[in-house]
Amino acid sequence: MQFTKAEEYGVFGVLYLAEKDSSLVTPLSEISEAQGIPEKFLAKIFQSLSKAGIVRSHRGVRGGFTLSKKANEITIKEILETIQGPYHLMKCVSSMSECDRSEKINGYCALRELLVIAEKQLVDVFEGHTLADLLAWQRANQIPH
Amino acid sequence: MQFTKAEEYGVFGVLYLAEKDSSLVTPLSEISEAQGIPEKFLAKIFQSLSKAGIVRSHRGVRGGFTLSKKANEITIKEILETIQGPYHLMKCVSSMSECDRSEKINGYCALRELLVIAEKQLVDVFEGHTLADLLAWQRANQIPH
């Protein structure tokens, strides 16, 4: 269970928007270049974010993206789940029917029990932090250039 | 960041040993068949567990494996980390030098900060539970055959 690049790129892309004045429309090419992310890859990620209502797209000349909510209303969990779907340590955590060894476990799985607990701890962290939190940390700790 | 089959197999393999009398030497073939795990794959997993001192191997006729500690002395974290190495949401969590975008983040990464917090929550769950806990849950909940 590793974080994917898509998730990392998504967070940094949105964070980049959050750093600017919220009325500024920023084209993908700028985000892509500033953050060192392959443009077409980022495009796909932002399409998902756009559909999920996290960012708003503006087409045409001088188009681009803006945040569609305030930074403190966007949880990290939202971003991550939009990009890669519900986050599960194992498929069976979401529903027991996804268990691929059901005939071996005699109706109960202790490992799954533990995974459910562990996953909740993890997701709670992502749910409990918003984009504004990351932004605040960054402003407090990043070396001013 | 998904759990790997190797980890799942490892936990169930060790759990299978824990279910039996600790003096019983159990061959890989039995574990493999009982748990429905490819034998050579399980062999590789148990080799790691053996080196890590979690199980003890016995070669020759009527050989096999036994637990080398009591079930309540084996944490789930131990098992998982033995099989797949230290568990990290992203490489950079273990050491900042693994960051592959270091020139973009200006000395500080807010995402990493969050990942460190999240990972700690996760690992604490695995560290706080032992094989004996899983065994107890299983005995309490599994349908007697």
Add this chain to the structure above:
DNA sequence: TTCTTCGGCTTTTGTAAACTGCACTAGCAG
């Protein structure tokens, strides 16, 4: 010695992540 079971290493297979490309569409500027 001989059979059995683990040990170590190599290779193959399968699948998903990571990235690319192209045709299309919506919107703004002049």
Add this chain to the structure above:
DNA sequence: CTGCTAGTGCAGTTTACAAAAGCCGAAGAA
């Protein structure tokens, strides 16, 4: 209305790693 620009949608490629299988050697019991 015309033409450029930037996002949309989907298909395709490449790369990486998980999952599994295979082979031969080593250790140990009988």
